[in-house]
Amino acid sequence: MGKYFGTDGVRGRANEDLTLDMSIRIGQYLGMYYGKDRHAKILIGKDTRLSGDMFExxxxxGATSMGAMVYLLGVCPTPAVSYLIRKERFDCGIMVSASHNPYYDNGIKIFNHNGEKMEEDVLLQIEDYMDGKTSLDLKTGSQIGEYFDWQDGLEIYMSWLKETVPVDLSGFKIAVDNANGSATSTAIETLDSLGATVEAISNSPNGININKDCGSTHPEKLQRNVREGDFDIGLAFDGDADRLIAVNSKGELVNGDYILYICSRYMKSQNSLNKNMCVTTVMANLGLYKALDENKIDYIQTPVGDKYVFEEMQKNDYYLGGEQSGHIIFYEHAVTGDGLLTALKLLQIMKETNKSLEELSDGLFIYPQLLKNVKVNCKEKALKDPRLLNVIQEVADELGDEGRILVRPSGTEPLVRVMVEAKTDDLCESYVQRVVDFIEQNQY
Structure with missing residues (x-):
């Protein structure tokens, strides 16, 4: 990771950590980088937060000042940008979003010509320009670029979704939580056009209510609506609609671990689970691994982050992977997580198997999990201490096959994260606290 760009772009509080000048400079560098001998073609999308217009x-x-032709997609899901880059042959694309963060944060994600996250070396070059270490000559006269409002982009994206998952949803009653975010531009229209009866909440963005007590990180209202309204399924998106958390007809959460379990079993039955592999991160629940073993489905773990899941899938041509948070990648169709594509896949499985989400989840026991963060001065010192490693090993030995412990550093903060899965909440609390107490007592 560089100075500004993390695993998911630049992100921070608008006009404090992330400034207008930074966005102009990012646009300028991309316009220059892809426009050395022609006008670069760049796509820009955004979610609904107040600062989105400013950064867009x-x-x-910035890009037009370097001669680029810029197409503004407007409010859209992040995966729409990724798909349209490939489909319409853009040189690159940019998404203005801070995903599930509050409205006062924003972010800038950059995708290359394949719709994948931009290569690290290009991001480092952009950072050098942002810091004034390099300079650019602005275009003049007829070389200056233009921008266009591109009304057709979302229609192309939604048509692709329906062609990719051609499912008749007549008879389905679906509750949708659009998080007052990007999903407001596509989810209801797509589900309606496939024949479903849809009722939406958090579907009126005003610039400051994105993710506020709603969406995939706060699905409680959706759960209540599903329980009280006799729905077949609930769908909760995050702010930029690249994640999905589902709710079954009883109002119970169906997170990314459940989705991976349901999809991997179905894909295996259809001979479409390439190499019989499901890609997860180290944070996937132990119960998922036991259930995959029971179904003779192979799995592999990556570090936390959809970037690492995708890299593993791309390297080995695996078709299914994702995170507990609901960021699911269907590599046969897409190169990034897509909440609406995931929703359509789940609905297709329900339709073709004639089973509810509860029935499709049968056989998966999710172990209770507890995660605590411990503030430290030096993460590396703590995690290299043989005494701490010994305490962690003692816990692992005591858990045996009926649980696990994971202790890892935060990627962005001075924290050590301690996570335990065990058969009961009390066991989780006991084991986590043992490690937390040791770390605090030694004041790393």
Whole structure:
């Protein structure tokens, strides 16, 4: 990771950590990088937060000042940008979003010509320009670029979704939580057009209510609506609609671990689970691994982050992977997580098997899990201490096959994260606290 770009782009509080000048400079560098001998073609999308217009136009101004032709998609899901880059042969794409963060944060994600997250070396070059270490000559006269409002982009994206998962949803009653975010631009229209009866909440963005007590990180209202309204399924998206958390007809959460279990079993039955492999991160629940073993499905673990899941899938041509958070990648169709594509896949499985989400989840026991963060001065010192490693090993030995412990550093904060899965909540609390107490007592 660089100075500004993390695993998911630049992110921070708008006009404090992430400024208009930064967006202009990012746009300028991309316009130059892809426009050395022609006008670069760049796509920009955004979610619904208040600062989105500012950063969208800052990026567009920067890029056009270097001769680029910029197409503004407007409010859209992040995966729409990724797909349209490939479909319409853009040089690159930019998404203005801070995903599940509060409205006062924003972010800038950059995708290459394949719709994948931009290569690290290009991001480092952009950072050098942002810091004034390099300079650019702005275009003049007829070489200056233009921008266009691209109304057709979302229609192309939604048509692709329906062609990819051609499922008749007549008879389905679906509750949808759009998180007052990007999903408001596509989810209801797509599900309606496939024949479903849809009722939406958190579907009126005003710039400051994105993710506020709603969406995939706060699905409680959706769960209540599903329980009280006799729905077949509930769908909760995050702010930029690249994640999905589902709710079954009893109002119970169906997170990314459940989705991976349901999809991997179905894909195996259809001979479409390439190499019989399901890609997970180290944070996937132990219960998922036991259930995959029971179904003779192979799995592999990556570090936390959809970036690492995708890299593993791309390297080995695996078709299914994702995270507990609901960021699911169907590599046969897409190169990034897509909440609406995931929803359609789940609905297709329900339709073709004639089973509810409860029935499809049968055989998966999710172990209770507890995660605590411990503030430290030096993460590396703590995690290299043989005494701490010994305490962690003692816990692992006591858990045996009926649980696990994972202790890892935060990627962005001075924290050590301690996670335990065990048969009961009390066991989780006991084992986590043992490790937390040791770390705090030694004041790393």
């Amino acid at each position: 136009l800052g990026l567009a101004a």
